[in-house]
Amino acid sequence: MDDEDKAELYNVLQDRHFKRGVGWGGSADEAERPDINEFLKEIIQVCEKHGLSISHEDCHGTFRINRFNYSDALWLYYATDDR
Numbered sequence: 001m002d003d004e005d006k007a008e009l010y011n012v013l014q015d016r017h018f019k020r021g022v023g024w025g026g027s028a029d030e031a032e033r034p035d036i037n038e039f040l041k042e043i044i045q046v047c048e049k050h051g052l053s054i055s056h057e058d059c060h061g062t063f064r065i066n067r068f069n070y071s072d073a074l075w076l077y078y079a080t081d082d083r
Contacts, residue, residue: 012074040076044073044077053065053066054076055075
């Protein structure tokens with residue numbers, strides 16, 4: 001699965017993918033927010049630079065810092081815009 005996630009993340013970072021939010025209960029409008037997309041892409045690039053990923057334990061509200069992996073990076077990118 002990580003190879004598939006790596007390929008998908010590559011497309012995300014190359015502006016070839018704009019489905020953020022749609023698969024996780026978001027709307028099509030959220031997926032076309034270039035400001036949010038750019039913000040999340042920059043965070044992912046910093047994570048990769050430092051070899052760390054931001055993940056989430058579960059619905060109880062705590063975040064986890066893991067070794068960088070493409071699954072966590074995609075999970076972060078697909079965050080829903082709740083503004």
